[in-house]
Amino acid sequence: MHLLKIFLFGIYLFFSSIAYADLIKPNVDIQPYQVVKIQLISLMNNDKPSKDNGIIQTWKFAHPNNKKITGPLERFKKMLKAEGYSMLINHYEHTIEPIYVSESVATFEVTVLDDKKKYYKFKWQVEKYLEEGPLRDCWLTTAVSQPIILGSSI
Numbered sequence: 001m002h003l004l005k006i007f008l009f010g011i012y013l014f015f016s017s018i019a020y021a022d023l024i025k026p027n028v029d030i031q032p033y034q035v036v037k038i039q040l041i042s043l044m045n046n047d048k049p050s051k052d053n054g055i056i057q058t059w060k061f062a063h064p065n066n067k068k069i070t071g072p073l074e075r076f077k078k079m080l081k082a083e084g085y086s087m088l089i090n091h092y093e094h095t096i097e098p099i100y101v102s103e104s105v106a107t108f109e110v111t112v113l114d115d116k117k118k119y120y121k122f123k124w125q126v127e128k129y130l131e132e133g134p135l136r137d138c139w140l141t142t143a144v145s146q147p148i149i150l151g152s153s154i
Contacts (some may be wrong), residue, residue, distance in 0.1 A: 022049070023057050026138035034107035035061050035139045036096050040110065041089045043080075054089070055080050063127060063140035084146060087114035091151045096124075103129045105140070111150070119150035 016088045024030075024038055046054035055077050062070065070076045082088060093112045099107045110122045123145040129135040 012096070016044065021061055023053075023060055026061055026129075028137045029058060030139060032101060032139045033096060033108070035126050035141065036108050036110065036124050038111075039094070040088075040091075044091050044094065046089050052077055061126075061141050061144045063129065064130065064135070066140070066142055068111075075143075085144075087112060087116075087118070087120050087147060090115050092117075099123070112147075113153055117153045119153060120147040121150055122147055131137045 003038075026035075030038070033042060039061055042054035042057035044054070046052060048054075049140045052117065056073065058080070059067075059073055059076055062076070062131070067076075070079055093114060094113070095111045097109045097111075097146075099109050101107075103124065105127050108124045109126045114120065123143070125140045125143040129138050129140050144150050
């Protein structure tokens with residue numbers, strides 16, 4: 001029985017490391033719309049392949065200045081699971097419409113249908129990171145508005 005537990009724990013560690021290894025990292029080839037889409041799909045499937053994987057993926061695309069306000073990661077998780085943004089976790093569907101796109105800033109209107117069949121609207125802003133370092137010229141999320149409830153789908 002003890003060996004079985006060790007074996008199962010080893011399998012768990014193996015798959016957990018794969019889950020984190022498979023996170024998409026910001027790079028210069030990912031465009032603004034794609035950044036928002038990656039984050040929303042990840043939040044839609046938050047616990048796949050592992051618990052809070054979607055939140056962790058979303059965190060990867062948060063602008064460093066945004067992380068100063070929302071971070072560290074454990075605090076960011078709590079913020080997303082709190083009432084103000086919980087509708088993003090495991091939502092059913094979403095749409096992304098561009099509002100404004102320039103060479104360094106892009107703003108989108110995001111509409112989400114949550115797991116309680118209510119629609120919410122957000123403004124989601126990404127900016128190109130212009131400072132030196134590995135994130136230079138990557139698009140990263142700088143702001144997500146408070147949700148505006150649009151009503152029920154029923």
